[in-house]
Every structure is written in C-alpha cells, then in structure tokens.
Amino acid sequence: MDTPPNTGFSAAPLRFLANGGAVGDLLQSPLIDGSPLGAPSEWPDTLKTLMGTILPVQAQIVLFWGAEFVALYNDAYAPSIGEKHPRALGRPAIENWRELWDDLEPLLRGVRESGQTFAAKDRAFYIERHGYGETVYFDVSYSAVYQADGAVGGVLCVVTETTERVHFERCQALLLELGQAFPSNRDPEQIEAGVIRRVGRELGAARVHLAEADDEKGDFFIRREYRQGDVVARSGLICISDDTCAALRQGVTVQATAKADSVPVDLHAVAPQSDGSVSLSVHVPLMRHDTLAGVFTVEFEGQRVCSPHDIHIIEEAAKLGWQWINHTRAESALHASSAQLAGMFDQAGAGIALCDHRGVFQQVNDRYCDIMGLQRRAIAGRSILQLQNDLAADAQPMFYENFLTAEAPFELTQHHVRANGSVVWVQTHVTPLLDGQQQLSGLLFVCVDISARVGAEHQLIELNESLEQRVATMVAEREAAISLLHESRKIEMVGQLGGGIAHDFNNLLTPIMTSLELLRRQPVSNDRSHRLIDAALQAADRARILVGRLLTFARRQTLKPQVVALHSLVNDMRDLIQRSLGPTIEVIVEIPADLPNILIDPHQLELGVLNLAVNARDAIAERGYLKISARPEVVADSPGLGPAPSQGSYVRLTVSDNGSGMSEEVLQRCVEPFYSTKGVGKGTGLGLSMMQGLALQSGGGFDIQSTPGLGTRVDIWLPVSSADVLKVAEGDGDSALGADHPFHVLVVDDEELVRYTVALQLRDLGYRVTEAASPSAAEQMVGAGLRPDVLITDQLMAEKSGTQLALSLREVLPALPVLVVTGYTSESSTQIAGFEVLAKPFSRADIASKVAQVISGPAVPALISEQAGQAS
Numbered sequence: 001m002d003t004p005p006n007t008g009f010s011a012a013p014l015r016f017l018a019n020g021g022a023v024g025d026l027l028q029s030p031l032i033d034g035s036p037l038g039a040p041s042e043w044p045d046t047l048k049t050l051m052g053t054i055l056p057v058q059a060q061i062v063l064f065w066g067a068e069f070v071a072l073y074n075d076a077y078a079p080s081i082g083e084k085h086p087r088a089l090g091r092p093a094i095e096n097w098r099e100l101w102d103d104l105e106p107l108l109r110g111v112r113e114s115g116q117t118f119a120a121k122d123r124a125f126y127i128e129r130h131g132y133g134e135t136v137y138f139d140v141s142y143s144a145v146y147q148a149d150g151a152v153g154g155v156l157c158v159v160t161e162t163t164e165r166v167h168f169e170r171c172q173a174l175l176l177e178l179g180q181a182f183p184s185n186r187d188p189e190q191i192e193a194g195v196i197r198r199v200g201r202e203l204g205a206a207r208v209h210l211a212e213a214d215d216e217k218g219d220f221f222i223r224r225e226y227r228q229g230d231v232v233a234r235s236g237l238i239c240i241s242d243d244t245c246a247a248l249r250q251g252v253t254v255q256a257t258a259k260a261d262s263v264p265v266d267l268h269a270v271a272p273q274s275d276g277s278v279s280l281s282v283h284v285p286l287m288r289h290d291t292l293a294g295v296f297t298v299e300f301e302g303q304r305v306c307s308p309h310d311i312h313i314i315e316e317a318a319k320l321g322w323q324w325i326n327h328t329r330a331e332s333a334l335h336a337s338s339a340q341l342a343g344m345f346d347q348a349g350a351g352i353a354l355c356d357h358r359g360v361f362q363q364v365n366d367r368y369c370d371i372m373g374l375q376r377r378a379i380a381g382r383s384i385l386q387l388q389n390d391l392a393a394d395a396q397p398m399f400y401e402n403f404l405t406a407e408a409p410f411e412l413t414q415h416h417v418r419a420n421g422s423v424v425w426v427q428t429h430v431t432p433l434l435d436g437q438q439q440l441s442g443l444l445f446v447c448v449d450i451s452a453r454v455g456a457e458h459q460l461i462e463l464n465e466s467l468e469q470r471v472a473t474m475v476a477e478r479e480a481a482i483s484l485l486h487e488s489r490k491i492e493m494v495g496q497l498g499g500g501i502a503h504d505f506n507n508l509l510t511p512i513m514t515s516l517e518l519l520r521r522q523p524v525s526n527d528r529s530h531r532l533i534d535a536a537l538q539a540a541d542r543a544r545i546l547v548g549r550l551l552t553f554a555r556r557q558t559l560k561p562q563v564v565a566l567h568s569l570v571n572d573m574r575d576l577i578q579r580s581l582g583p584t585i586e587v588i589v590e591i592p593a594d595l596p597n598i599l600i601d602p603h604q605l606e607l608g609v610l611n612l613a614v615n616a617r618d619a620i621a622e623r624g625y626l627k628i629s630a631r632p633e634v635v636a637d638s639p640g641l642g643p644a645p646s647q648g649s650y651v652r653l654t655v656s657d658n659g660s661g662m663s664e665e666v667l668q669r670c671v672e673p674f675y676s677t678k679g680v681g682k683g684t685g686l687g688l689s690m691m692q693g694l695a696l697q698s699g700g701g702f703d704i705q706s707t708p709g710l711g712t713r714v715d716i717w718l719p720v721s722s723a724d725v726l727k728v729a730e731g732d733g734d735s736a737l738g739a740d741h742p743f744h745v746l747v748v749d750d751e752e753l754v755r756y757t758v759a760l761q762l763r764d765l766g767y768r769v770t771e772a773a774s775p776s777a778a779e780q781m782v783g784a785g786l787r788p789d790v791l792i793t794d795q796l797m798a799e800k801s802g803t804q805l806a807l808s809l810r811e812v813l814p815a816l817p818v819l820v821v822t823g824y825t826s827e828s829s830t831q832i833a834g835f836e837v838l839a840k841p842f843s844r845a846d847i848a849s850k851v852a853q854v855i856s857g858p859a860v861p862a863l864i865s866e867q868a869g870q871a872s
Contacts, residue, residue: 014041016052021075024055026086035090037070046147050156060161063145065154068092069108080138080161082129099128111142111155118142122162132305137166167309174202175316182324191328193224193231195321199298200226203310206301210286210321211238212294220295240283240295248285249292253315255306256281282306284318294322351426351447357440359384359404371426371449373418384443388414403443406432413450425454452481509841510823513537514757517844518764561698563723564602566630566651567591573606580610581617581626590629598651599721604694611687612655612714618678619659619712629654633717635701645701649720656713662706670704691716743855746781746788748772748805749821750797754840758792758821758847765848774798775805782812790855795822795832803832817854 017024017040026032027040037043043051047065054061055074062073071088078085081096088096097104103125111118119141126135139160147153178195185191192210200208207227211220225234240248247254257280279302286294296318300306306314345352351368355361360383369376372387379387384403409431416424427450433442459474516537570591578587609628616626633652635645662670669675671688688704691714695702701717745767749755752773759769770786772778776799782788791809793802800808806818820832823840836857838850 016040016048017055020051020055023073023075023078023086023089026089027051027072031086032090035070036068036092037065037072037090044147044153046145046153050145054156060159062157062159063154064093064108064157065145069094069105069155071096077159080129080136080159081127083131084129097127099133100126107142108155111144112152115144115146115152117144122166134305134307136161136163138162164309167307167312170202171309171313171316174198174313175320178317178320182320185324186328186331188325188328189223191321191324195317196224196226196296197231199314199317201229202313203298203300205298207299208297209234209238210294210296210318212286213292238295238297244283245292248283248295251285251287253285253311254283255311256283280306282311282314284315286318286322288326296322351445351449353379353445353447355384355443355445357404357442359443361387362442368445368447371424371447372416373420373422373424384445403430404440406430408432415454423451424449425451511753511757513841513843514761518757518760521764561599561601563597563721563725564600564605565725566595566598566653566718567593568725569602569606570609570628570630573609577610577613577626577628580613584623585617585620586625587613588625588627588629590627592630595630595651596632596649596720597723597725598718599723600698600718601694604690605718608687608691608694608716609653609655611691615687616655616657616659616712619657619661621660624658624711627654627656629656632720635717645699645717645719650700650717651720653716653718654713655716656711658711661708661711663708667704667706670706671702688714742766742768743789744768744770744787745790745792745851746770746772746778746786747792748775748778748797748802749794750774750799751794754794761844761847762792762851765844765851767851775800775808778805779808782809787813788816790817790819790851792819792821792851795820803835806835817857819850819854 014028017027020027032040037047040048040051050063051072054063054072057074058076060074060077060080062071062077064071069092071091071093073089081088084096093104093108094101107118110116121139122137123140124135124137126133128134129136139162141158143156143158144152145154145156178198181194182191185194196208196210199205205226207225209222209225211222213220220238220240222234222236222238224231226232241256244254244256279300281297281299284296285292286296288294296314298314345363346365348365348367351365351371353361353364353368360381361379364376364379369379372379409429411427411429413425413427416426418424427448429446431444431446432440433444435441463471463474516533519533570589574587574589581587613626616624630651630653633650635647635650637647666677671692675689692702695716695718699719701715703715704712705715706712745762747755747759747762747769748771749758750773755771755773759771762769770781770788772781775793775797778791778793791806793805795802797805802820802822806816806820810816810818818835819838820835821838821840821842822832836850836854838846842850
C-alpha cells in the first residue's frame, strides 16, 4: 500500500504561522516555551491547519485544545481579555480564567464530551481583565474540533463581544422607563424619589440622593435618600470637599474614593446610615443657568469600580430627572401665576379688555361688559373700531385706527350710548403691548365708568347757576349713593363671609333646635307654650335654611358618594336630556335594569351626563342621535396606567353621538381644564375635565374617542358596589334602636352646649350616653375600659379631627360604628370618606335615623391612615 503524500505543514513546520500577525509572532517566541502543547512545530497537523486558518481571521476566535483546554487565539480576540494577554497564550485556561472557571469549564467540557455545539446571544461572563471585576457580554458559538482519528481535539469558540451594546440598551431602557413615567407625574418629589430609586436598584448602590443648593448659604440639602433597596425620608446637609465642588461647578462628574468627600450630616437625629464603608462615590453636577444648583450622588460600598457604562447611566438619569423636576416646578409656578392673573382679571373693579395686534377683542371681563352694556358674545371677535362705531357718540374712525400705531400708553374720555339708550362716560387707559422685536402684539384697555364724575361736574355747573335750588337735591342724591354703596358692600361681605360663618352658626343652632325639641316633648300646662315652642322651632329651621342659602351664595358644595342604581338615575333624567337636546336629536337609552349598583356621587354624575349631552347637541349640526348605554365589565391584570382602571368589577357607561367629532389636536387637549372650542362665553371648558376627575376620584376610569365627521364616544368605568340602594323609611324619627336595646353612645364635642344638648336628645331617645369634652378625654376613657356601641363625634375640634379620633379608637375597637357631625357642609370627601355624616343643625328625627343606621349597618373598615391625616 502506497503512503499518501503529506499535504500538511511538515515540509515547513512553522509555515502555518506566517500570516498569524502578532499572536503568530508570539507563538514563535520563547513565550510559548513550557506550553503543555510543546513547540508549534510539534503540534498535530489538525491543530496546525486549524491555527493557520484562525490566525488571519478578523473575527474573535479562541481555541481551547486538549483535556487541559490550552488557550490559542488570534489577534482579533486578544483585546477582549485585556491584561490576560499574552500570558494566557498557550497556557491551560484555568490558569488565567480562574475567576470564571466555574462558569466556563462546564461549557467547554460539555462541548468536548458531547460534540454538540453551544451557542448563545449576549452571554454574560464575569471577568477580571483590567485589574477589577466586571460583567461582560458575548455572542458565543462553541464547537467541537475533531482530529484525524475522529476524537475531539479541542473546542473552537467564535465570539463577538456585545458588552457595549448590552450596556447601551440597558441604559436606553432605563432612560425610556423614566421618560415614560415622568410626564404623567406632576410631583417633583415623586420624580426625585423615582430616579434615585431606579438608579440605586440598577447599579446596586448603597445610597443615592439628590442634593439641592441653598441659594443663600451655598450648602447642599437633601430631603430623601435611597438606602437598603428603597427611598426613605431624610433631612440633612451633605459636605463636599472644595476640590470636588470646584470640579462640579465646571460641569464635570467627579469620582471620589475617600469617605469624607461626601458624608450626609443630619440636621435631626437618625439611625446610622449603613454598617459598611463607602469605597466609591460618584457626584454628577446639576446645573441651572450655568450655575451649580444641585448634586446627584451615588455611593457604593466594598471594593467597587465604576465602569464608563455606570457613569453614563448615572449622568443621563440624573440629568433627565433634574430636567423633569425643573419642568414640573416651572409648570406649577406657571399654573399658579396664570390662575392669579385670571383671578385679578375677572375680579378687577375696572373694565379690562385685551385686543390682538389687529384691534380685535380677545378677552374682556364682566366689568367691561357692564360698562359697555353688552354681553361677552356681542364683543368677542369684533374690532375696537366696530365697537366704537356702534357705541361712541363721538367716534372718529381715523382716531381709532391710530390705536394700532401707538407706541406709548395714552388716555381718552368718551361717552357711549348703550343699546338700551342709556349714556355712560368712560375714561380709558390704552397700553400698547410690544413683543420682543418691539412690534405691536396687542392692546390693553382699562376702563372706568366716570359717569358719576361727569354728572357731578355737570351738576356743579348747574349749581353755580342755581346753587340754592339744588343743594337739597344734591344732598339727597349723595345720601342715596352712600346708602347704595353700603348695601353693595354688605352683599359683597355676605359672599365672602357666608362660608366662614357656617360652623359657628350651625353650632349655635344645634343646641337651640335640640333644646326646643326636648321641651316640645315635655308635658306643658297650656297650648300657648306649645305654640311658642313650635314658633321657635320654625324660626330655627328658617335660620338653618338661611345658612344653606348663604353657603349656596358663597358657592360651597358637598361631594358625597352613594350607592346608585344607574338604570334608575339615567331614566329619571331622560326627559331633561331630551328637552335640553331638542326635537331634532334622538335620545337612545340602553341600560339594563339588572345592572349592579355603583358607588358614585349621583348629583355629580347627573351633571356630568348632562354636560356630555349638551356637548353632543353642540356637535350635531341638524339631525342626529345621542346614545347612552351601559354594561358590566371586569377589568383583569390592568396596570392602571391607560384609560381603563385597575383590575376589578365595574359598570361601563358609554355616551356616544354622531356629531361632527374632534380633530386629533382637539382630542388630545379636550380634557384639559378650561380648554374649550366653543368660543368666549359659550363654555367653561370644565365639562370633560370634571367628568374625568369624577371617574378617577371615584376609583374608576375614563376614555374618550372621536373621529371627525363620525362622532364622539365617551366611556366611564364606575366602581361596582355590593350594597343596596339606600331607601329612607318614613316615620316620626323616634323609632331608634335605643328604645329596644340601651345602646351605649360616646359623644365627643369640645363645644359644651352642643355636647350637652346632643347627649340629652340621645338619652331621651333611649340611649345610654357618655360625654367627652375632647378627643384626648375620649381616648383616655376607651383606654380605661369604656366600650361604647357607637361613637358620635364633631369633625372640627382643637386637638384633632373627628375622623382622626375615629381611626384612633378603631385601633382598640375595630368594628366601632362612627357618626361624624359637622357644621361645614363643604367638607371634602377625602376628609370624611368612609364615615356616615350628619350636618349641623339637625332635628330629632335626623339624629335618630342616623344613629339607627350606623348601629344596624355593617361596620365600616378602617380608613387608610394617610387619608385620615388629611382631615382637618
């Protein structure tokens, strides 16, 4: 048998290294001496052929040969192992990859023993290649290399390092997460807490905080800190070395290794921050107008090195959070300023009008309309020239056209003839409004009705002519004017003070009405006494009604969720909706009678539905329809971030029409407060905003969809209630449970007369009563063993509110029924939510019914303490 020719490298033992680059040169140097593989000239032909192929390749390739997995690689692979090159070349892998050998060895052995290829994307490896440990990522493919005899000689690893890409994607994902969360949050403190928590968890930091500079002293103050996995409140200063601070002022991120460089100094005594020692801190400057306004600090414990990727994450997250914190603060300040300006504009005693650069009216206040004797709709959209032509008896067109060329403020006095024929003298101060380029952008008119002054001047002339005959008339007119002024001021004071006197006035009425009702039940000797008591009760009731009217005048209202049957509520207002829409719009109601009950403020819901109906009417040009439908819906696994509510059971109320619809731009802004497309004077811009707020505050959801030319659909998710609709039974109010069972009532009120008369009324109803003059006294009684069946407490007391007292007592008596008595009808739902409420003053029947209701009804679970903390 002929011997086949040798086609390997035997003729030139090192020829296969000729194109091997720097690694090829090293394989021919003394560095390779002592390798378990021996000299390259003695390597098996298979290995020589393979290395001759690998070395010139530009891809990252490493070959682990033999049972000891001796490492051989090319120039492209060498940078990926850092300081391990060149000592790793020709040596067993365990000698230089010891820190990841427990991870790497099973992979190599598995491929060698099974012959199966192992591949992975973005495979993580922990490696120490630059003097410190780090996690790197590779796309890997490990394949078995067979020798001529069929045995596996080694494992060929083709790799691509993806560390930079993985780090970039992680950074982008973190920034995207923060960027999506921040726009929906309008609280700068929550934004700050969110960014320090996210950075701390992402990097495994010991502490993270954002310190803001004190404008006066230049100190850096923190209010919260990420520590031990979450954000905790902490007030204090941080001390930064002068060198570090100087670098930060230049906008340079600083890494500090000394613990003293950044140690918070508490203003209040708190527990030690950590048992470990800070080995590294990273300070990122937060600039505002090129001035250092804050420092974002991340601290690590133990042996820790910050990679460029970590620094990049810290810098980008800090800058993004800082940007949104400043944005939300500026937005809040803008809203407050706008509200203040709007209030000043609307409440000004002078008439104010604002025109654009063409002289067309853009905005007027009520006083301006009063002076001109016109409605807003008659002024909006018209030019000053048109208005003056209609009203000014001495109008001069050329003079008014000069308004648009004026550069300085000026005044003019005119007399106008109103539509009703009356004459008014007006003194107007005109201010040109200039933009940044000193071009006219608008005109501001401030008008004062000087009719009285002009009239007085005319009267003075007449007086000079006939003084004796007019003195008496002038004095009479002056007295009449003063009287009218006094009356006007009285009316204004009623509006301002109406809400403020409610509590004290109702506190006075409560003992009066209670005492009179108790006297009425006592035997008296004659009918005259009965008539006097009845007359006094009628007077007290009229006083109660008067308080209500004063509160209505002051625009106070009460929001109170109730169990409501949606089918009945909508059908009861169907006629009202139809009358509001007119005969050309068909009203379709499809609400099943067997729908679950919902928990909502019925009056606010009725108002919201009516607002939606009116919006539909305005959107339908001629003939059309309005459809109101509802169905039960269970929301599961909802994140609570979209239009749908969080998971739970709801009734989905849908109001739709086939009107003109809305453009995408209008749809995006339609729920903004005060945004309206109906023009000045035709809408408040609050309808959709109030409906959305009602749905969300009630624990539901809100969504609106609209297509131009097709119509609009509004969906409201209303929370389901398992309770029945409350039906008030008729009776005389004396059928209290106390008549059959001597229930024990604890009455708490810091007004002695109110407390005394309420206790008398309850005792007369058959209850056992214990009185407490303050919340602390009530808590002491319960702490000493008192076990009342029901608590009746005033809401507004000096020590704490009634709801706070109720929560305190429920820590001892979890099922204690509570009735909160309040003289303020404007208590918000968050202040007394979850408790039955009785408004002062009340009758015997009122308190009898309420006490019986809270005793016989199910115990109300304790409120969240955070809600109670808001009560006042």
